[in-house]
Amino acid sequence: MSGSPARVYVARLAGLPVYDPNGDQVGKVRDVVVTLRQDTQPPRVLGLVVEVFTRRRIFLPMTRVTSIEVGHVITTGLLNMRRFEQRATEVLVLGELLDRTVTIRETGAAAVVFDLAMEQWRTRDWMLSKVAVTEGAKRFRRRGQSHVLDWADVSGFAQTEHGQGATHMLAAFDTMKPADLAGVLHELSPKRRKEIASALNDERLADVLEELPEDDQVEILAGLDTERAADVLEEMSPDDAADLIAELPTDTAERLLTLMEPDEAEDVRRLLTYEERTAGGLMTSEPVxxxxxxxxxxxxxxxxxxxxxxxxxxxxxxxxxxxxxxxxxxxxxxxxxxxxxxxxxxxxxxxxxxxxxxxxxxxxxxxxxxxxxxxxxxxxxxxxxxxxxxxxxxxxxxxxxxxxxxxxxxxxxxxxxxxx
Structure with a gap:
């Protein structure tokens, strides 16, 4: 693959434009798909998840990536527009591997993954070869020691981690619009969605919730403690908050409304009195x-x-x-x-x-x-x-x-x- 660097750090790919050979942009990189292998063998990189302009996420095989340069990716121009559906054997690097707690084999020390690097081997296959970790980071210390290790030098990726962080994953998507971040969350497992939602501040989470399907909204809100759920609802526009509360069980909805600031709750209660597909049900109560x-x-x-x-x-x-x-x-x-x-x-x-x-x-x-x-x-x-x-x-x-x-x-x- 001429023009590609020997090593590409995956977090830096997030949001990069993807161009065809004519220089026309066809989408943006949203993630990298790999398959884990047995023992200490580096995972094989299968391809990229690319969001095209219809907000559809498609799969771009690495065999159709002709170049990865600083600031962009170039393809052969042959894109399969079928929607990406993650298979059971596939792993999303940004969505699932960043912020994982792993063990450094040599020392037995725990470390947190903040990036991973992929390289193209002589076989022309791309492999996830390097793991960038922070070792010994404590909550009240400034920062732990950072290392870039071979894939074989760490263990723990195959285990399910409960309470996985989301700091570095969110940093990779920091400039993403709420609607685009909502699209990323929608593609992840319920476990990972819950962890990422917990890491977002109230305002950012409210913006993202407004862009998610109702099922995802209800699932994420149910995963928050009640007081935080009420705080997030306060940050949402009243009409979106009313739509979401209307999907909740009556006792849950009433409990959340009681915890909200009275003025915010009053706006939402008033909107809930209207039928959903009417002007009253559609309107926001906070125009200029x-x-x-x-x-x-x-x-x-x-x-x-x-x-x-x-x-x-x-x-x-x-x-x-x-x-x-x-x-x-x-x-x-x-x-x-x-x-x-x-x-x-x-x-x-x-x-x-x-x-x-x-x-x-x-x-x-x-x-x-x-x-x-x-x-x-x-x-x-x-x-x-x-x-x-x-x-x-x-x-x-x-x-x-x-x-x-x-x-x-x-x-x-x-x-x-x-x-x-």
């Missing part, structure tokens, strides 16, 4: 709401909040006090594109769209979709009978419910030509 005397500069400052989704940041909602939902009388909406053309000192009330009647909370999914399409909107206000703003429905909320229930992590059906 401003008073009539707010300026364009005020509006732009609010929509710069990085935690807002693009759809929520595209529009502001102007109401009479109180400004928490349900608000005072709804006045109108301000389109950010229009506000960008106005002087910063201008009042938003002078450039509002006041002609839209808004949705009602019991409007069905079809009515919501038609409303957004009719007025070319990415978000829409939801009003009660008294003209108060209850929340806003965004186009991504609608798409979540128009797509099949398992679209986030659907596996191929029996007989699917994409099954590996």
């Amino acid at each position: 709401i401003l008073p009539a005397d707010a300026t364009v500069a005020d509006a732009l400052a609010h929509v710069r909040n990085a935690e807002l989704s693009p759809a929520l940041a595209a529009m502001i909602y102007v109401c009479r006090p109180p400004l928490e939902t349900p608000t005072g009388r709804f006045i109108g909406i301000g389109h950010i594109q229009r506000l960008l053309r106005e002087p910063p000192s201008a009042l938003v009330s002078g450039v509002l769209d006041t002609d839209l009647d808004g949705l009602r909370p019991d409007d069905g999914l079809q009515a919501v979709s038609k409303y957004l399409a009719t007025y070319n909107l990415v978000a829409a206000p939801v009003l009660d009978d008294e003209g108060r703003l209850l929340g806003a429905v965004t186009v991504d909320d609608v798409l979540d419910h128009l797509l099949p229930d398992d679209w986030r992590g659907s596996a191929p059906q029996e007989g699917d030509p994409h099954a590996r």
